[in-house]
Amino acid sequence: xxxxxxxxxxxxxxxxxxxxxxxxxxxxxxxxxxxxxxxxxxxxxxxxxxxxxxxxxxxxxxxxxxxxxxxxxxxxxxxxxxxxxxxxxxxxxxxxxxxxxxxxxxxxxxxxxxxxxxxxxxxxxxxxxxxxxxxxxxxxxxxxxxxxxxxxxxxxxxxxxxxxxxxxxxxxxxxxxxxxxxxxxxxxxxxxxxxxxxxxxxxxxxxxxxxxxxxxxxxxxxxxxxxxxxxxxxxxxxxxxxxxxxxxxxxxxxxxxxxxxxxxxxxxxxxxxxxxxxxxxxxxxxxxxxxxxxxxxxxxxxxxxxxxxxxxxxxxxxxxxxxxxxxxxxxxxxxxxxxxxxxxxxxxxxxxxxxxxxxxxxxxxxxxxxxxxxxxxxxxxxxxxxxxxxxxxxxxxxxxxxxxxxxxxxxxxxxxxxxxxxxxxxxxxxxxxxxxxxxxxxxxxxxxxxxxxxxxxxxxxxxxxxxxxxxxxxxxxxxxxxxxxxxxxxxxxxxxxxxxxxxxxxxxxxxxxxxxxxxxxxxxxxxxxxxxxxxxxxxxxxxxxxxxxxxxxxxxxxxxxxxxxxxxxxxxxxxxxxxxxxxxxxxxxxxxxxxxxxxxxxxxxxxxxxxxxxxxxxxxxxxxxxxxxxxxxxxxxxxxxxxxxxxxxxxxxxxxxxxxxxxxxxxxxxxxxxxxxxxxxxxxxxxxxxxxxxxxxxxxxxxxxxxxxxxxxxxxxxxxxxxxxxxxxxxxxxxxxxxxxxxxxxxxxxxxxxxxxxxxxxxxxxxxxxxxxxxxxxxxxxxxxxxxxxxxxxxxxxxxxxxxxxxxxxxxxxxxxxxxxxxxxxxxxxxxxxxxxxxxxxxxxxxxxxxxxxxxxxxxxxxxxxxxxxxxxxxx
RNA sequence: GGGCGCAUAGCUCAGCCGGUUAGAGCGCUUGCUUCACACGCAAGAGGUCGGGGAUUCGAGUUCCUCUGCGCCCACCA
Numbered sequence: 003x004x005x006x007x008x009x010x011x012x013x014x015x016x017x018x019x020x021x022x023x024x025x026x027x028x029x030x031x032x033x034x035x036x037x038x039x040x041x042x043x044x045x046x047x048x049x050x051x052x053x054x055x056x057x058x059x060x061x062x063x064x065x066x067x068x069x070x071x072x073x074x075x076x077x078x079x080x081x082x083x084x085x086x087x088x089x090x091x092x093x094x095x096x097x098x099x100x101x102x103x104x105x106x107x108x109x110x111x112x113x114x115x116x117x118x119x120x121x122x123x124x125x126x127x128x129x130x131x132x133x134x135x136x137x138x139x140x141x142x143x144x145x146x147x148x149x150x151x152x153x154x155x156x157x158x159x160x161x162x163x164x165x166x167x168x169x170x171x172x173x174x175x176x177x178x179x180x181x182x183x184x185x186x187x188x189x190x191x192x193x194x195x196x197x198x199x200x201x202x203x204x205x206x207x208x209x210x211x212x213x214x215x216x217x218x219x220x221x222x223x224x225x226x227x228x229x230x231x232x233x234x235x236x237x238x239x240x241x242x243x244x245x246x247x248x249x250x251x252x253x254x255x256x257x258x259x260x261x262x263x264x265x266x267x268x269x270x271x272x273x274x275x276x277x278x279x280x281x282x283x284x285x286x287x288x289x290x291x292x293x294x295x296x297x298x299x300x301x302x303x304x305x306x307x308x309x310x311x312x313x314x315x316x317x318x319x320x321x322x323x324x325x326x327x328x329x330x331x332x333x334x335x336x337x338x339x340x341x342x343x344x345x346x347x348x349x350x351x352x353x354x355x356x357x358x359x360x361x362x363x364x365x366x367x368x369x370x371x372x373x374x375x376x377x378x379x380x381x382x383x384x385x386x387x388x389x390x391x392x393x394x395x396x397x398x399x400x401x402x403x404x405x406x407x408x409x410x411x412x413x414x415x416x417x418x419x420x421x422x423x424x425x426x427x428x429x430x431x432x433x434x435x436x437x438x439x440x441x442x443x444x445x446x447x448x449x450x451x452x453x454x455x456x457x458x459x460x461x462x463x464x465x466x467x468x469x470x471x472x473x474x475x476x477x478x479x480x481x482x483x484x485x486x487x488x489x490x491x492x493x494x495x496x497x498x499x500x501x502x503x504x505x506x507x508x509x510x511x512x513x514x515x516x517x518x519x520x521x522x523x524x525x526x527x528x529x530x531x532x533x534x535x536x537x538x539x540x541x542x543x544x545x546x547x548x549x550x551x552x553x554x555x556x557x558x559x560x561x562x563x564x565x566x567x568x569x570x571x572x573x574x575x576x577x578x579x580x581x582x583x584x585x586x587x588x589x590x591x592x593x594x595x596x597x598x599x600x601x602x603x604x605x606x607x608x609x610x611x612x613x614x615x616x617x618x619x620x621x622x623x624x625x626x627x628x629x630x631x632x633x634x635x636x637x638x639x640x641x642x643x644x645x646x647x648x649x650x651x652x653x654x655x656x657x658x659x660x661x662x663x664x665x666x667x668x669x670x671x672x673x674x675x676x677x678x679x680x681x682x683x684x685x686x687x688x689x690x691x692x693x694x695x696x697x698x699x700x701x702x703x704x705x706x707x708x709x710x711x712x713x714x715x716x717x718x719x720x721x722x723x724x725x726x727x728x729x730x731x732x733x734x735x736x737x738x739x740x741x742x743x744x745x746x747x748x749x750x751x752x753x754x755x756x757x758x759x760x761x762x763x764x765x766x767x768x769x770x771x772x773x774x775x776x777x778x779x780x781x782x783x784x785x786x787x788x789x790x791x792x793x794x795x796x797x798x799x800x801x802x803x804x805x806x807x808x809x810x811x812x813x814x815x816x817x818x819x820x821x822x823x824x825x826x827x828x829x830x831x832x833x834x835x836x837x838x839x840x841x842x843x844x845x846x847x848x849x850x851x852x853x854x855x856x857x858x859x860x861x862x863x864x865x866x867x868x869x870x871x872x873x874x875x876x877x878x
Numbered sequence: 879g880g881g882c883g884c885a886u887a888g889c890u891c892a893g894c895c896g897g898u899u900a901g902a903g904c905g906c907u908u909g910c911u912u913c914a915c916a917c918g919c920a921a922g923a924g925g926u927c928g929g930g931g932a933u934u935c936g937a938g939u940u941c942c943u944c945u946g947c948g949c950c951c952a953c954c955a
Contacts, residue, residue: 015914016917017917201951201952208955224955225955226955228955239955271953271954272954272955273955275954276954276955277954277955280955281954281955282955283955284955288953288955289953290953290954290955291953291955293953347955349954350952350953395882395883398881398882399881399882399950402880402950402951403951406951494949494950495950498951529890531890531948562891562892562903563890563891563892565891567883568883568884569884569948569949570890570891571890571891573904575889575890575904576890576903576904578904578917579903579904579917580903581917582915582917582918584917585915585918586914586915586918588914588915588917589914589915589917589918590914590915591914592914592915593914593915594914595914596913596914597914632894635894637894639892640892640893640894643901643902643903646902646903647901647902654915655919655920658914659912659919662912666913739920739921742920742921743920743921743922745909745920745921746908746909746920746921746922747922749909751910752909752912752919752920753910753912777912778920780912832898832899836898839935839936842935843935844934844936845935845936846935847935848934848935849897849935849936852897853897853898853936856897856898857897857898859898860899
């Protein structure tokens with residue numbers, strides 16, 4: 003307390019976030035306030051962080067995601083929950099491996115040069131160097147994660163969970179290995195899952211080719227966008243019902259250039275209306291053709307290798323890239339007369355979501371998770387409301403995806419990741435899969451076994467994140483207490499990648515849903531509404547915003563702009579407005595501190611409350627109730643907006659102003675007490691949104707407890723409910739606004755004070771409020787009563803009072819008359835509207851009582867105002 | 879081919895269960911060296927809530943339909 007004066011002197015005129023933020027964050031860390039422990043006697047509330055990639059740098063998406071999580075976790079912590087925000091990072095196999103390979107390339111080293119061991123050593127070093135970068139950036143945001151529990155998807159515990167899950171699923175027959183056609187990225191040189199393929203409509207050329215019938219009776223015309231794959235054609239297909247070709251089914255055609263006989267088959271996969279109704283079948287390089295090939299037992303001829311180069315089966319084209327080969331083939335087909343025509347065609351092309359390289363469907367031996375048995379429970383859990391989405395519409399997306407799900411290809415031809423725990427016996431061929439690394443074949447005992455070279459899809463480990471981080475598969479107190487977690491906060495763009503997989507994994511392995519609520523947010527876009535991206539270079543760096551405006555301003559901007567599930571635009575103008583708000587708050591605190599001076603301030607409200615005290619207390623109270631409700635409903639944007647309005651409008655623009663004269667007089671201590679009470683209470687509610695500045699101010703003001711971040715959340719208190727005083731204050735405020743309005747219209751400067759005569763039926767109210775008119779309505783003198791006889795005065799009419807201000811030289815009776823008449827007409831028009839409703843039997847009989855009552859009160863007020871206006875006109 | 883979202887003040891967006899005179903920030907206009915704050919104060923202008931129809935005592939809000947943007951999913955080569 004003794005340092006308040008000292009502190010208040012230190013308070014700069016404008017808030018300087020940078021120094022404050024680092025100091026406050028350290029203070030929280032030293033206090034251990036972020037740490038949550040099991041079985042504390044409190045109810046748990048848990049959020050697991052979507053683990054950022056170790057390659058990552060904080061971008062606006064992270065900033066939004068983490069702001070929302072921190073708001074929720076701080077709020078729940080203050081509400082008295084044992085709030086755990088579980089942090090960590092993801093190894094991000096493809097992205098990380100690509101980065102390391104890239105870095106090595108600069109040194110002229112390739113993966114093969116240093117081998118698997120050497121590569122992994124480098125990768126871990128890389129992780130040690132860069133893995134903490136994103137974590138430090140999250141700290142700059144103010145994130146109150148339990149850093150003592152920080153995890154990594156490839157740490158010992160997570161790896162153990164991954165191994166356990168793999169073995170369990172394998173033993174249940176839900177993981178299998180097989181030769182399938184999968185999505186192959188020729189750049190990353192690995193398979194990727196269906197979810198990792200991004201489709202984009204592209205302009206292509208549709209080549210119409212003709213293949214001659216072997217019996218010499220003619221040709222079969224077909225069309226393709228990929229002529230180079232004809233080298234791997236093993237059939238042509240038509241629809242069984244297609245009369246045009248029915249007589250040809252079973253006959254053969256000669257594959258041009260290759261000069262090989264291939265059969266004409268029929269399959270319902272062929273669309274009769276599309277192209278010529280004839281499709282060339284290349285089982286090795288097209289997923290549909292692969293299926294057709296299976297149905298018809300067609301041979302598979304692979305002509306493209308894993309690097310996107312034509313292989314030895316491509317004959318003379320061997321060694322060419324796909325595009326080179328296409329060019330050559332088309333040229334040759336044309337020369338030989340097999341090319342009928344070309345036409346432009348728009349069609350969907352899949353590309354790798356990491357590197358944008360066109361996906362090459364490719365047959366290879368891979369590991370898969372059988373999805374059908376897992377998808378059912380995941381669907382049911384949401385249908386039965388064990389987990390819900392906010393906003394709800396995303397459930398539809400979730401269901402749809404699960405309904406159409408195909409088996410998940412989980413093996414990756416990468417080194418950085420969890421290596422597949424399968425060992426192949428070189429003698430008997432048996433596959434040994436186990437929790438511990440085997441030294442011999444489980445089947446024949448041979449010691450000549452080799453581990454699978456592949457690693458698992460990154461998402462395989464992230465899918466376990468909600469429980470692997472809590473200790474699963476061990477039965478830990480953490481798992482028991484914090485699991486299932488409560489809220490999962492993420493963007494709609496990773497529902498498929500992550501949310502779905504956590505859902506079915508959680509259900510399969512723990513028997514419980516991993517979280518009760520999935521809170522979905524949208525993308526942060528730039529000022530033009532474009533997606534922020536590296537290639538466009540339009541990204542706004544959150545760290546720069548923090549540097550310039552402060553972390554609180556960044557958070558406020560993101561929170562205020564959040565409407566569940568919707569995208570938002572980020573502009574520096576918004577950040578600036580948020581910074582201004584922080585400064586407003588800062589100065590309100592400065593004002594209070596200056597007025598406290600050396601005085602001791604008792605905590606809590608004073609015994610005797612003035613009218614304005616009851617008004618602000620009552621407003622504060624309803625705001626507390628509303629905001630809590632908004633937060634419960636995940637309406638964070640609305641909540642923070644309400645706080646903003648309360649602080650700026652009610653507290654700063656009115657209450658502080660109302661207090662000013664009182665703070666100079668006898669009753670100053672009560673005012674100081676109320677100021678501190680409302681300010682600290684408001685700081686509590688604002689804290690989850692703007693943690694740094696609120697903590698800093700709170701520490702400076704008289705307070706109870708060691709930190710704002712662990713002080714109790716304000717609750718609605720019936721003792722603070724003063725509806726009558728709120729109405730009274732409204733009457734006074736309306737009168738003050740009306741006077742200000744009139745004076746502004748007449749261009750009367752504040753320096754020109756004038757007496758104010760108030761004629762009203764609410765004499766006690768206005769007598770109590772009289773003092774406010776001096777400062778806020780520039781009154782030189784106030785009289786409250788009735789029947790004031792004033793010769794040259796302007797009249798200002800509210801529903802509750804007629805205010806007269808003598809201003810000889812400024813009064814123009816004609817202007818007054820026309821103004822009052824205009825106002826009268828406006829009031830009359832509105833009154834007519836209300837009366838029309840009240841005279842409508844259908845309205846009075848069908849509308850609920852409170853709506854009818856409001857209308858009646860309204861009519862009464864309008865009536866009153868109309869009467870007052872008419873009187874003023876008569877008295878002119 | 880399915881599904882979803884958005885369309886409200888000059889700009890960016892709120893607006894929950896339908897219910898007084900539709901809000902905020904920025905911008906704009908006018909005035910203000912008011913002893914917390916010009917990153918401020920006071921006052922103000924600005925909206926037939928995309929078009930049409932329906933339900934209702936009452937619709938920005940519900941339903942249908944149309945238009946325009948945007949997104950997601952899907953194996954017509």
